[in-house]
Structure formats: structure tokens, C-alpha cells
Amino acid sequence: MISLAMIVRDEAARLPSCLASAAPAVDEIVVVDTGSADGTPEIARAHGARVVVWPWRDDFAAARNESLRHARGDWVLVLDADERLAPGAAAHVRRLVAEGTVDGVDCRLVSTLPAGGLATTVAHWYCRLFRRRPGVQFAGRVHEQVAPSIHALGGRIVRSDIVILHDGYAVPDGTKLARNLALLRATLAERPEDAFALFNLGLTLHALGDAPAAADALQRALASPTAPLARELRAMAWSTLAELHARREQWDAAAAAAEQALAHEPDLAVARYVLGRARFARGALAEAARLFDALADAPADALGMRLAPTAVAVARAVVRLRRRQWAAAASLLEPVASLDPTGEAAFHLGNAYLGLGRLAAAADAYALARRRGVRDPALARRLALLARLGHRTTAAAGG
Numbered sequence: 001m002i003s004l005a006m007i008v009r010d011e012a013a014r015l016p017s018c019l020a021s022a023a024p025a026v027d028e029i030v031v032v033d034t035g036s037a038d039g040t041p042e043i044a045r046a047h048g049a050r051v052v053v054w055p056w057r058d059d060f061a062a063a064r065n066e067s068l069r070h071a072r073g074d075w076v077l078v079l080d081a082d083e084r085l086a087p088g089a090a091a092h093v094r095r096l097v098a099e100g101t102v103d104g105v106d107c108r109l110v111s112t113l114p115a116g117g118l119a120t121t122v123a124h125w126y127c128r129l130f131r132r133r134p135g136v137q138f139a140g141r142v143h144e145q146v147a148p149s150i151h152a153l154g155g156r157i158v159r160s161d162i163v164i165l166h167d168g169y170a171v172p173d174g175t176k177l178a179r180n181l182a183l184l185r186a187t188l189a190e191r192p193e194d195a196f197a198l199f200n201l202g203l204t205l206h207a208l209g210d211a212p213a214a215a216d217a218l219q220r221a222l223a224s225p226t227a228p229l230a231r232e233l234r235a236m237a238w239s240t241l242a243e244l245h246a247r248r249e250q251w252d253a254a255a256a257a258a259e260q261a262l263a264h265e266p267d268l269a270v271a272r273y274v275l276g277r278a279r280f281a282r283g284a285l286a287e288a289a290r291l292f293d294a295l296a297d298a299p300a301d302a303l304g305m306r307l308a309p310t311a312v313a314v315a316r317a318v319v320r321l322r323r324r325q326w327a328a329a330a331s332l333l334e335p336v337a338s339l340d341p342t343g344e345a346a347f348h349l350g351n352a353y354l355g356l357g358r359l360a361a362a363a364d365a366y367a368l369a370r371r372r373g374v375r376d377p378a379l380a381r382r383l384a385l386l387a388r389l390g391h392r393t394t395a396a397a398g399g
Contacts (some may be wrong), residue, residue, distance in 0.1 A: 003073030004029045007063040011081035012038040018084050019047040025090035032067045061138040078128045082168035092162045103155030104130035107162040112170045116341045118311050123304020127157050142183035143200045180204050195224040199237055215244045235264035242274040251278040265302040289319045310336040314345050326355035343372025359391040
């Protein structure tokens, strides 16, 4: 028997698709509700769940363990409401449980990232399917884990073909980020050198836009001797540090962090991109072009990351613009300029058209860049120059 164990709060919009995806994989559903006010418990019951009302106590592990206390299955599958089993995953769950040769199963959690960012997805491995037995429980106020308790009992955990799709990062939620930040700080008040908590603190601060504090937390995580980060997490920490340095145009530090990340995982997309940016900033155009071109149509890397096609196209085009290869730059930018919400692709497309002498097209591209929020001083100057030459924007420029 397989139990689905969930903790929820105000998830009426997302819970139905999660439960529908898991239904073929499980025999019972246990939902611990920590204070919903939107009808979530009623939706859960309508899908056959046993609902346990449990007051929130600022401790995710405690809530998870409450769900395990009410589960009756020999095996437990853990999902959140913003997740769903990928097509075909339910069959993998049933097969692995039927084989019964392990104590826990790592599932690949594939998260969709916010639109307009550098990457579109990221993936991590988490133990989300495991035998229910005494002593198996979650630990951690936030970013809670069950795997350590399984290992402590001598259990074996293997990676699997089970994919869980997660959309909770697609639209940043400041309230949840602030909650996680408070829980992480409470954890670190008790265990100041906890590398995993420091790592997650860095990622949370990065998501909140506090680059200096994020960089400090990630550097402390990498240096901590307390339960050092696994290779995959060290690679991600270095890659995120590289991105943070690049955003502040600290190119030497960005390149050094990117090289550290690539020493752990040679195919990391963000690290390769940042290294290309650093090489470009230092005038090493040939190496920058090689790094950027290799990212075109690249598969997901070891962290499950795929770069946004627009970001890759702009990077490749900027090298060509520096080399005055106007037509090559335009061919890269034309397919993505209208899709880029930042306006950066449109701005560089205007530069390419200007180099080609296509002044009316340049004016339209620059106008689109301005509407999308580009504030580069060169943009205003070039629009003014084109207007004086009689090349004003047309309605065809789009919005």
C-alpha cells in the first residue's frame, strides 16, 4: 500500500492537478492542512483524502512528520500542492514499490523558473518515495529532508526515473521567501556553520535580490566544515556566486567562481555563460564566442538547467556586434526580439540594423526596447538621431 502524504495551506487553485497526477500511483491520500481559508480541505476530501487539521508551528519537518503519523501505507510518496507527477511517473512509482529492493527513492524535481530570467528550469534530486518504518522522519525547519534518517538506519536510497514537475518558483512569492528566510535564520541561530542552511540562505537572499548578503552566505556555506555540501550543491553554490558577481560586473571574481563551478560539473550552463560574459568584458572575443556558441541548443546540464534561448541569442549576437558582423547579429536577434520582455534583444537588434544602414528598422527596434524598459543612454541618443534623419517609429514595431 502506498500513501500520498502532503502538507498544504490555501492551495485550492493548485491542489486538484497535483492529486489527479498522483491518483494512479497511490492507495490513500493524507493531507495535513496548516490553516487554509480558501476551501483547500474540502477539495482534498472531494479527492478522497483524509484531512488532518494541524496548526502551523514554523517547522516544516514537524508538519511532514505529522503527515507520516497518519499514513497507513508501507510506502510513502511526498508531494506539495505546487507539484505533480510527470506523465509516466505513476507507473515508475508502482514498479519500484513492487520490486521492494530499496528503502528510499530519489526523484528528479524539475522546477520552472520565472520568465525573463537567465535559466528556464532547474532540477534537483530528493528522496520523495520511501518505506514507512519507525525512525524514518523529516528533519529541518525548512528545506526539510528525510534521507538522513533513512541512511542512519542503514537504509539504501537509489535514483529513479520518477520525475516531479514543480511550478512553485515560476512566479516569485515574496511572502513565502520571507517566511523561509526567517526559518533559515532561526536554524542558523542554533547551528551557525550548518552548510546546507547557509546554502539555502544564499539562494533565498538571491531570490529576494540581496546580492551582497547572498554572496556572503554562499561563501560561508562553501567554507563550512560542518557536513560539507555534496558536489552537486557545491557546483550550484559556485555557479550562483558567479552569477551574483557578474550582475555587479565584478568580472575577475565572476570568472573565478565560474571556473570553480565547472571544476565540479563541467557542463553547467550558467557557469559557462558567466565565464563567456567575463571573457567578453576582458576583450577575449574568440573565447567568449566559443563559450556562447556552445550553449546554443545545449541539453539540460547536470543541475537540470536550460538557459533561456533569448539570453543565449543575445550573448552570441553581442560578440558579433563587437566584431561588426551586423548581418550575423541581426539573424540571431530577429527571432527573439519580440519575445524578450527586458527589451535587451530589441536594443541590440537596433544596433545591428543601424550597422546595416536599415534606419527605419533600427528606429522600430529601438522604440520597442524603450517600451520594454531599456534605459541605456545610447538608446535615447540613437532614437533622437534617427528622428532627426526622418526615421520615426512605425506601428509595425509591436508592443
